[in-house]
Amino acid sequence: MAILEILHFPDPRLREITTPVTQFDAALSSFIDDMFETMYDAPGVGLASTQVGDTRRLAVMDCSDDKSQPIVMCNPRILWTEEAETVDEGCLSVPDHYDRVTRYRRLRFAAEDRDGTPYEMGAEDLLAQCVQHELAHLDGGLYIDKLSRLKRQRIRRKLAKAARRAEETS
């Protein structure tokens, strides 16, 4: 297994729109393992393929505290949602920033697992939030798209500055 590099906003690859996973094989399975390892290491509760520069339509999630609930979503789609609420959210591609966004509290989604077996699952609270967050990634979206332009620019400047500093020290 390997820890993959997580792309940071405003990397254009984060804006790619993914294409459905069609080949469920050992290579895919190994890539999924790497995604889990990368996500746990970050630490995150969800990671989408675009965040590590891949364009297959898939994401991994685990909202437990002890790595006990890993979920693979290939080709996911949301079936229904209910009860919008405002929650704090952060993204591994927008490091060290959290903001308030509106998400549905409960939803049901359909997807395929790493072998291509279809399943449906209900989700609420953090997991529901995570499903919505990762699905947005698969269509080239970021949660900060929901924020004001001004806020987005401020984040962009902050990240650019941090990146420059990282380069100077390395």
Next chain:
Amino acid sequence: MSKPADAGSRSRALAARAISAVIDEGRSLDAALATLPADLPAADRSLCRMLAYGTLRDHRRLDAMLAPRIQRPPQPLLKALLLVGLFQLEAMRVPPHAAVHATVGATVELKMGKARGMVNAILRAHQRSAPTLADDHPGLLHSYPDWLADAVQADWAEQGDGVLAAGNQRAPMHLRVNLRRTTRDAYLQTLLDADLRADPLALCVDGLTLAEPVSTEQLPGFANGLVSVQDGAAQLAADLMKLADGQRVLDACAAPGNKTAHLLERADIDLLALDIDESRLATHAATMKRLGLACHERIADAAQLDDWWDKQLFDRILLDAPCSGTGVIRRHPDIKWLRRASDIAQAATRQRALLESLWTTLAPGGRLVYATCSILRAEGSDVVAEFIAQTDDAREVVIAADWGAPEPVGRRIAPGEQGFDGFYYAVIKRAGG
């Protein structure tokens, strides 16, 4: 999606701030915790307090465990957070992964998100292999500064280790029932009705010990003055005063007023309460009001007789002298790090000055009770013994009691003994009368 910065992270971040306020800014832990945000839920508040108290109790040991893992000293607040992290891994029943996650998350709360990798790496390394520390060094073993560990060992001989260890235990919550409003048995029943378990304190006639500490808001009748929170050791002062109705009594260093109130609950006396600190005396007034008691209150330095004394002698004087507080370290672990070795001699000088000044205000035949919550002889027996030796009409009244152990003069209580705080008492009688 990133791991959410959850409430657990907030508690850790706030605990780190409180610890840094004590260690780096020299503020008291009480003052630091008084600034916790009002909207902090009760569970997070109590977790934050537990983390701050625990980390300060263990500060030196934790610091020694951190030292080999860092190349250069991190900024103070980050270091405090790392120690909070180590404390959880060492001493708390938090699952390690949750402790690490919440502590790493706290870096974001503290606007030090860049340090999250470092915090994560250090805590995980500690989880894999915690360093073993030398256990033959009392200051390190019990987490005290060397000067204090040495002073305690010198004063307590073979009991020294036990006294140091007792300072790291969590203290029980003792209550004092207001005998003017109710009885101990009646209040015990009131507690029982409120699902609070308590037992009588064997050596304090109006004292109780709660099975589990609670906030004063949860104590039935607290606001109406049925009961006060006071350690059993402090409750012994009232017995030693041997009060009778009509006596003229001085409480020389009275704030926040717990002992004053106890005296007034016991007898109908004419009491003057002095304190040098205006804000603390305001707390004193609030205590009197809550308990429905009355006395004269005055802001003054008790040692400056010209400022306050009307030349009327007192039958009884309680001198609960300002001290190092080394007997209440289990309730105030910040004391270990806020005091300096030189503070002890300074406190002793002040204690001696108070004794000498107040002595002239004591009626012949009257008694003065000297008390400190210090466990060091320099602030206890040494001060009183020297005073008696140099004062013609001062006589020690030997305390016959089932608590504590006799000193060259007076008696001292080891912290934890009978569940009490560490304390020192001496009774001095003025000859004649």
